Amino acid sequence: MKRICLLGATGSIGRQTIDIIKNNPGDFVLVGVTCGKNIEELNKILTEFPSIECYSIQDEENFVKVNSSKKGYCNNQGILKVIENSKPDLVVNALVGFVGFVPSVFTLENKIDLALANKETLVVGGEIIKSCLKKNKAHLYPIDSEHVALAKCLQGKKKKDIKRLILTASGGSFRNLTRDELKGVTVEEALKHPSWSMGNKITIDSATMMNKGFELIEAKYLFDFEIDNISILLHDESIIHSLVEFNDHSFLADIGPADMRIPISYALYGKNRHEGEYKSLDLENISSLHFRKFDVKRYPCVSYAYKAINIGGSLPCVLNASNEEAVYAFLNHQISFLEIEEIIEMMLSTHRVIDCPSVEDLVYVDSLTRKLVKEEIERRKQ
């Protein structure tokens, strides 16, 4: 029986994680949850799982809306309190954004295994997480469909045989538009992802392809590969979740339905496959799979990710913070789709890089970058 503490319980990954826990009561017990502002959903979870020992919400003023006698915490600090006090065997970090980084470090420092859906943890603090894992005996299990696919392809293989990792990319909601055609796109159009149903932030990151840039960085740290040995391949159907190319010119590909519960299960079961009640994939009915060359000029966010990770230090933190703020500004109709890229590029080129940043350095750089982005957006409004 694995005690699970779920960070970001009301989001897309959070809800699917709960679904798996619910369907496998003999394997998991939910002992702690955190959420942002969705108190209605939190109340449902607290009612459904009497096993929950404590919870955390983002804003103190929302405590009045919570129908529970369990111990409650708030703010970013509350997330750490829930991890500490629920005494989990596994923390599932399904938080969105930089806010997920410190809880990841805290989890590993406390020698607790971490199932990671929060991309920013490795993007911003890959080196710190690497040394956390070395120092403490905790495990890190990726949840992303691409990284689970790579883990499945790499399992039992020799590193010397591997030429490169290949992340597949759907191309996002605007994959059939040219750069020129991107000028007038709306938020509503951007939120229509062709193959996955995900949260708003990641759906925009998928349209700009920053999501794939983040995944490149995550893959580097998860599998200890040089960034130059990780490629991107456009693949329309999101059926091949990623591939590994071997030195003998053959590939292994992980193929499956676009159902996040499969990779989440793999992480929850500690890199073990688990038969869930999911819809199987009928390859015969899919009838064809398509590939297209990935063009980094079409998706400059990926080149920003390459630049950020190659320079390193605090620059990936700037990449993430500027992206996060710019994406939310786009979602709030404050800037256009292409301004997301402009703002990220500007922040990257003006940042003075801190080498080997500490967690505190990164928290500072994150908040400074957000401030600068907000100022830039205000300037653009005038």
Add this chain to the structure above:
Amino acid sequence: MKRICLLGATGSIGRQTIDIIKNNPGDFVLVGVTCGKNIEELNKILTEFPSIECYSIQDEENFVKVNSSKKGYCNNQGILKVIENSKPDLVVNALVGFVGFVPSVFTLENKIDLALANKETLVVGGEIIKSCLKKNKAHLYPIDSEHVALAKCLQGKKKKDIKRLILTASGGSFRNLTRDELKGVTVEEALKHPSWSMGNKITIDSATMMNKGFELIEAKYLFDFEIDNISILLHDESIIHSLVEFNDHSFLADIGPADMRIPISYALYGKNRHEGEYKSLDLENISSLHFRKFDVKRYPCVSYAYKAINIGGSLPCVLNASNEEAVYAFLNHQISFLEIEEIIEMMLSTHRVIDCPSVEDLVYVDSLTRKLVKEEIERRKQ
């Protein structure tokens, strides 16, 4: 330095095996070869590889054409002499037909590793080979692209996680014809395989899909799976060489160029990948992969294979012998394409099955079946 004895050196697999040995002189030394009637090619091989210690040819009267002072043998017995006297570390069995069966048994009985391209070995004598492998400490390495693909997908995986093996099939030269349209097809049309360049026998087996029926049986023995957990999927491009479906509804697929030197290398290096000078596969340029449902009614030979293996005993031997004779009769313009199936079905339904046959039993059943097929063909001519 691995000493290689190559059976069937002048055929398609034989020549490609020689290509690999030639390109990796630090890893392999060719010590024995056998061939059928192609003495011209044999002479070239004997000249190119002074390391060859002995050879064998099919017919005694061809000795006069061999330009070599090395020890030569002939007939089926000569194949065994070459295995015995060349003292190999690995026998590559690239013989075509039942003639390859006894040498496979002889190799394993002599505790020599066996790289197996000869399909008939496992089709006819799967149970005998299984007990040979149990008794002796020799290894069996498949050479078929499909089985190497499965081996690569299965490597490092837990058997309990696997739902089924899926053999991909191009569908052969007549894949776009209906059963009705098969009536008038010619030998020349049948020999035009859409994706692989292979010997004549296997190209016809691919058109009737008996080849896939054989591969089902081989997969059963190679990976110890029930025949009902092995499926066939039509896949036009022959780029996905086979797949494994896991219980968590995801698949692993082996993908690569249609170049037999890749699976041959994997076998020669004892299930290790080796970087050869082959053309890489550019997935972006392939642009799409297609799948179609396999319909056993369209390809009755596969149902004959299921029937033969389900009943077992000497019946798979009848399946093979009748197929072999019928295919050669078709290639010699003695019968029509659809008569291949008719003859096999007739032989299967009239055979009195011997349970747990010995090698001698199988040699007898093989020769009896061939005689019966020849008589049937004569009868049809009248």
